[in-house]
Amino acid sequence: MFLLKRMMAVTVATALLGWQSLGMAQSLPDFTDLVEEVSPAVVNISTSRAATSSPMAGAPGMPDLEGMPPIFREFFEHSFPQGPQQQPRQQQPSPQSLGSGFILSKDGYILTNNHVVEGADEIFVRLSDRRELLAKLVGADPRSDLALLKIETDEDLPSVRIGKSSDLKPGEWVLAIGSPFGFDHSVTAGIVSAKGRSLPTENYVPFIQTDVAINPGNSGGPLLNLKGEVVGINSQIFTRSGGFMGLSFAIPADVAMDVVEQLKVSGSVQRGWLGVVVQEINKDLAESFGLPKPAGALVAQIMPGGPADEGSLEVGDVILEFDGKEINMSSDLPHAVGRVRPGTEASLVVMRDKKRRTIELKVGALPEDDAVAASSAPAEAVPSVASNRLGVVVAELTEQQREALDISAGIAVREVRQGPAAMVGLRPGDVVTSLDNQQIESVKQFEQLTEKLPTNRSVSMRVIREGRASYITFRLAD
Template identity: 70%
Template structure:
């Protein structure tokens, strides 16, 4: 009798045992969120608001179909704004009833609640719904639009459930995280994922180094907590990147380390003060790094220094590349606002720069970030007295008049009067641009400009500082033989 059937049965049995063991091992390796959710959920709340707007003016607030109670979305980039707008029915008649907008969480037993600023912005009344179904009126203690955080206070006794705070600085990419919130009004919905990256810079968000995750976040999650596996809050869910209006795998949370600093200032002063250098910076790309003698693209290039600002008084110059701030390495230019913003105005900071291809350390007193960004200086029209366009850049330039220097807030430079075919046109120079620096040489007159252009090297990155409508930036180009 053949033994083949017995052999096949034995192999199948062993395979089934191995598969069962592998499945069990895989299950054991995945995190169990049940205890975390049971412990943390009672401190997570739903936020709603009421805006007592004139129904006749409702259609004029923020675009067609925008309803009373909706947050102010004007400051958000369109791709983010679309996400929030899609969370609300469009084209309906204006209502005065409370609208469910987002989430929040209780950070102290005496009733302090943290949420996003855009959740409560423009509200006349704010309501907080607890897990026991109580709905309480909340007082707005303070809000900080720059970090998109708002601090609320409710009166509900002294024994409210609270979250435990963690440290976002300890997070690592690949770590499991959990979000609890009210997407589309479904209270205490739980989603999980991993940390995708840290220190993300987003458009128009200069002072928050966001945590990026792949946790499913949707309208209504805004302001809710992001937990690590120890059940500690490490972030506040704030934005998603979307092209469809829904979740696409890219969610962004405000680090709790940033949030708690904001909370302390809002409790104490009702507002937030941040450090300020008074400089305009830009990213250092490969060509700029080569031009400034850097071994690799890194740091923040100073394109403009505000006269009389902290950077100006501390000795920062146009063309400096800031490599570190208070011994914190500046890898991307977006790292600098985060670092400076954490410093209290009036404190002294150490700034390491690359200047003339040598490292220098500067000590400077940090100022306070102005309430509103300074407006760009008005441009001026070119005057007479230009150079010929027989230079290697193919541009006609003119000396600046005293009035133009004052209007443009520049000490020196030449104004582009005409752009003809050549490298100048290819890098986007326009009439009215002011060239103040070329190949790391200061440009004060047409004569200096022509001499520097004549001596420009071939087949190497060349930097040029251009002031356009009051804003300065560096561009790079190469000249052939």
């Protein structure tokens, strides 16, 4: 009897577990219809180019590494055994399978990543029915890593539907279709991990982060929502091993479609630019600037001759809103400004002198090379004076230093002794231009300010190091 009861209990438990598993399975999405609908519009992209061989060229199956991002080159160099060393020799152009793309419209416009086709002599598109067509490069935008292609056919082509990436939410299911390692129409799925990510390689694209498995060859393929709409273009992965590690990044469809329209019209893309260097607001900076919470973009430096320099923005302003968009993190600002057409009058809400202000500013065009800040070696300074409260020895700036840094005020750090300055990382050669939100005109004024600094609250200091300005904070004890 005991054995019978035990068997019945096990049977009931198994049944309950089965029902629970069935319920979980029923809650998971079924991608089959979506894949069947969209796959015909997904294509494989290959290129040919005249190139010289390298020591890696002898590795079986080794793709052409030219034009690939470093993260992908590193992946292939670790994944393929090196062939025998060869002397460089001229090779005939041969097609190399590099990535994916998708058909935007029935007349043959195709979107892919710029790094997939960059530097190619010829671009080939392989359709889902195995036909290969020669594609024309309409235009490319290296900043967003997008390229627009065009193929010519006598028939209407299958195309994708474009969704709104702004409607995506973290935790939402998404799907990728592409050609990883040349395996056409491979399907992987996952969820949206985060939105609005900035990557070190590009500050003007608010990337969608997912955990969808993306590998070399997926680049340029579509990221789809459960409606079968394209909400992103798979572009990059983050990896320490060379393979997929759960961090994939896609260009939002909203950004991509704006780029596509500009490429169709002019073959290039223009972005808005303020001409400022901004930094993140942390808890201490927020307290120092009178903010209720760490939010906004702190203007640490203004580029000479840029839109901000010609407008009414000032160093030390904290940008809280740009053109009606709230700026929570400093990385939000380039995303918002970049999508505004140059020449547009934009409204900014800033915190200045612990008061909110609204200013108007004409947005400029982002230059090709926006690394404007230049560094210069410090010239000889006049004899220095020690400020024992901060533990720093400072000196007046020479005229040559002022001209090199394009500043009218500030003092030079000659020596850092034990004290608060050393603790916050101040270095000899740094130039201090403001302390506790007050501009520094002379060594004497700096000494006076340090004697009056408050205790037990955050104090900000603006420092120029090797031509680049930033704010640091410290706190003095009683």
